[in-house]
Structure formats: structure tokens, C-alpha cells
Amino acid sequence: MEPILEVRNLSKHFGGITAVNNFSLQITEGKILGLIGPNGAGKTTLFNIITGFTKPNSGTVLFEGRNITKLKPHKIANMGLARTFQQARPFRRMLAIENVAVANFSGRAMRRRDRGGDVLSKPLEALRRVNLVPPEDNLFKLGGEMSHGQTKRLDIARALVLEPKVLLLDEPFSGLGVIEMTIMSSVIQKLHEEGITVVIIEHKMRELMKLAEKLVVMNFGEKIAEGSPREIAENARVCEAYLGKEGSSLIA
Amino acid sequence: MEAVSKRQEEKISVRTIILTLSILLLLLPVFSRDYYLLQIFVFANIYAIFGASWDILAGVTGIFSFGQALFFGAAAYMSAALNLSFGIPPVLTIPLGGVFGVAVGLAVAVPSLRLKGPYFAITSLIFPGILAGIIYMYPTITGGEAGKYGLTSISNDIVIIYYASLLLMLAAIFILLRIANSNIGLIFRSIRDDEDTAEATGINTTKYKFISFAISGFFAGIAGGFNAHIIKSVAPDSFSIFYSFNAILGASLGGVGTIFGSVPGAYLLSFLGESLRGFGQFRVLILAVVMILVFRYLPEGIIRRITRHYNIRFGLWSGLKRLRRKSEHGTNS
DSSP states (O other): OOOSEEEEEEEEEETTEEEEEEEEEEEOTTOEEEEEOSTTSSHHHHHHHHTTSSOOSEEEEEETTEEOTTSOHHHHHHTTEEEOOSSOOOOTTSBHHHHHHGGGGSHHHHHHSOTTOOTTHHHHHHHHHTTOOSSGGGGGSBGGGSOHHHHHHHHHHHHHHTOOSEEEEESTTTTOOHHHHHHHHHHHHHHHHTTOEEEEEOSOHHHHHHHOSEEEEEETTEEEEEEOHHHHHTOHHHIIIIIOTTGGGGOO | OHHHHHHHHHHHHHHHHHHHHHHHHHHHHHHOOOHHHHHHHHHHHHHHHHHHHHHIIIIITOOOOSOTHHHHHHHHHHHHHHHHHHOOOHHHHHHHHHHHHHHHHHHHHHHHHHSOTHHHHHHHTHHHHHHHHHHHHOHHHHOTTTOEEOOOOSOSOHHHHHHHHHHHHHHHHHHHHHHHTSHHHHHHHHHHHOHHHHHHTTOOHHHHHHHHHHHHHHHHHHHHHHHHHHHTEEOGGGGSHHHHHHHHHHHHHHOTTOSTTHHHHHHHHHHHHHHTGGGTTHHHHHHHHHHHHHHHHOTTOHHHHHHHHTTOOOSOOGGGHHHHHHHHHTOOO
16 A cells, blocks of 8 residues: 655755654554654654655655655645644644634635634534543633643644644653543544544653554664564664663563 | 633623723814824824734734834835825825835845744844935935925814824724734734744745735835825935834833734823923933833733733634624533
């Protein structure tokens, strides 16, 4: 089967530093893919290149077979390739419902909204899907007033209004409490069941191992391993570079 | 949905406040026809439009500019040229000045796409100076340092001028408020709060920044053109930093991002400025001290202070009306 998202021989240098080095990856539709590796391995840079925020020095990004390497971020988002950022980035002085409703005015949502359709139905539905509503009070919280865990899910809700085919999540679990992590896990699991392809950058290995069907390990901008969670946990090179000696203990 | 119904009542009180103030201003000439007093109100109205034009760009869209006088001055010269050379009446030269403001706004939008935040703000300081420089270069056409005189007056009657300025101001504020609370305003605010998130949400931020510059340029241009016909002249000092700061200070005193705040801000600034005339050069110093005190004790501005006190939410997206209607019918679970 043709991959829904593919990157070919991507390289990105910042001055003398090589953030991504001849990196290639194929992402199969409908799967959850985990992207792991030490800090500075180039994971976020890879996300930025895929979503158009950073232009690579060489290589191509293909989404549904189309070359999107040179497209602007909003064009890419409007094709159904949505993302969140590592730091939750809500619109701080806008209400939660407004935060999500903005996505209604993206080219993609405008095309898909039937005429006379309610501008609020999709945002409300998205907020329900990420468990921010109920309680209804959350609708009227400012982005800047919400807790870190809530803003992480607010960012996902905003992306969902775009009805994405692929969702790139940059550390969705970082900084979350135990309960919030459980909620996040079930939210991501539900999106997966709905058929959305999900790519997750994460350091919280326990959560990721439970969700991801496949893991890709990056180090110094290169792919050093790829395989099932079990294969990765038992891979000597990965343990040395990232997981540590007790890598296999992550597989319950 | 208790929260929704509470907001519904609030909306009424914002309307009531605006309506009451508008009626008071409309009745002013009934109580006084003093030329000097009405003149101050006329200029305050112009500055209110000008401040609100800055606010839609800076306060709502988040593109902070120090060069708002560029649109003001450019439109003033355009209106003057159309009036003096072709005899076009003010009714047309003022809106045409606004259209010229749009053109200038779109031109300035280009560098703003690359220069973000403070970098654009600093660069924007230079823009009015560039145009003023060009005007000095061609004194035979532009009048050079002395400027151009003899523009058609809007009316010989100060009361009519007063009403013209008031209606223009109310219309401008009304339209800008409608824009700020519209879907486009929602997009503007998203760009202000986080441009990257807006892009990642599929919003063409470049397009909407151009739209914001165009709207800002139009209303600043209207203010500049109107001002030129009031003072019946144009001079390079319409590009002065004084005008840019007037817009910024007026909007900031009233409350950045509220649009409506420019009205009390401009009134306060105008009357303070006039009442301090007797102090000569110390006027600016005293004005500065007053500003510092206001910003120290009212950092959010006059309007936000009042609305917060009465628990009124300002600048709510119009799309939320549907949510209110829904909850009224009890269809929302």
C-alpha cells in the first residue's frame, strides 16, 4: 500500500549543525507511529519541515503522493496534515470556543462546511472529542487561563476541526499529571480508531509503547532504528543511544 | 448554560453605554455653540477615528506600528491634491483619501511579513519620514515645507462641522467594532495571539495581514483627509511622529484592542492637551506625567476598567450569538 506520508532523503543544516541528515520515512495510513530519540535528535525539526514551517536544504516531503516540500504551512494544513506544537500554544486572549472556532475559517473547513451550517457545531464536537467539554464552563475560559494539560488538548481540538487525515503530535504527554495522561491516551486512541493517522514525538516511553504500533528512533538527525515497540526496546543500539540498559523493561 | 445567559445581559449594557454617550454627544450643540469648545470635539473625533484605525492593526491583529501617521499624511495630501487641482468636493476627496490610505497600507504590509514584532515597529518609524522626504523633494508640486493652503471647508458653520465629525466618528467606530467582532476579527485576534498556530490551523495569515493593513489604512486615511479639510491645509508635519503617537496614546488610554477605547482616549488626550496650553513648553512634560500615572494605575485602559467593573466582556466574537440562541431554545445538552 502506498504510504499516506513519506519523506525522502531530507537534510537540514542550521549553520554548521546538521539537524536532519538524509532522513527517509514512510508512514502507513491509519497507524500510530512513534518518533523517539534524545533531545536535539532532530524530531521537532522533522515535524517543522513536514508541516512547512522550516524549509529543508534537500529532500522531499510527499503527502498522498503530492510533493508538499515547498508549500506554506497553511496550505499543508488545508490538505489535511495537521500538527500541534511541543509547547502548548493556545490563542491566549481568546475563549476556548473561539480558539477552536478559528479553524472553521481555514480553507479546508470552509470547503467542507455545508452552506448555512452552524459555525459552532464542529468546534463543539471537537472539544467533546478531546474531553474538554463537558463541563460547558470550559468553553468560556481564555486560552491563557487554562491549565497546561487543557491547552494541550485544546491544540488537538483545533487541529480536529480541520478533519485531518494525518495528525502530528509533538510531545502530547509532556508535563501532564497521571490522570491527564490517561485522558490524553484515550483521546489519541479514539482518534486512531476513527481512522486518523497519528505521528507522535514523545519521551514518555510507557505511554508511547502502549499506543504506537511502530517506532522510529532518531539520533543526530539520522534514523538509527525502526520497528515494533518490542523490537526497539530490545535493540542494542537504541538502548545505548536513548533508552538505557533497562529498555526491555518498558515492554510489559 | 449559565455563563451564556450572563453574557447576553452584558451585551445589552454595552449597547446602552454606547447609545447613551452617543446621544449626549449628539445633543451637545443644544447646550453650547461655543466655537472653541466644538472645535476641540471635532479634533477629538478625528483622533478617535485615527486611534481606532491604529487599534485594528496593532490591538486586534497584533501588528504594532509607530508609523500610523503615514496613512494620515498620505491621505491628507491626496485629498488636498484632488480638491485643489480638480476641484473635487470634500464629500469625495475624504473617502478617496481613505482609498489612497488602503494603497499605502498594502505597500507597508509587504515589509511587515518579514519583519516581526519589535523589528517591524522600529522600521515603521521611518515610513512617514520617507514620504515627507519625497514631499520636500518636489516643492513645486507638493508645496514643500510650507504645504498647500486653501482647501474647501466642509462648512462655515462649526455646528455642521461638529455633526459631520461626530457622525463620521460614530460610523467609523461602529464599522470597526463590527469588523473586530466578526469572523475576520476572530482571525485577526488569532494572528495577534500566535501567528504560527494560526498558520498551522490552515489560516492564510499573509492574506489577513494585508486585509488588516487595508482596513487600518482606509480609516486612518479618512481621518487624514477630514483633518485636511478642517484645517484647510496640508503640511509635511502631518507625517510627524506626534500624529502617530497621538493614535497610539489615544488607543492605549482607552484600552488597546477594544476599538471603542479610542473614543474616551482621544477625548481625554484632546481636552488635556488644550487645558494645558497655558503651560507653554511644559505642556508636553505635564502630559507625559499624566500618561505615566494613567498607565501605572490603569494599564488595561479606561474601557477595560469600566467593563471589568461591570463584568462586561468586550470584543466577543459574533459567532457566539448562535450559542446563545441555542441555549435559549434549550436544544443544547
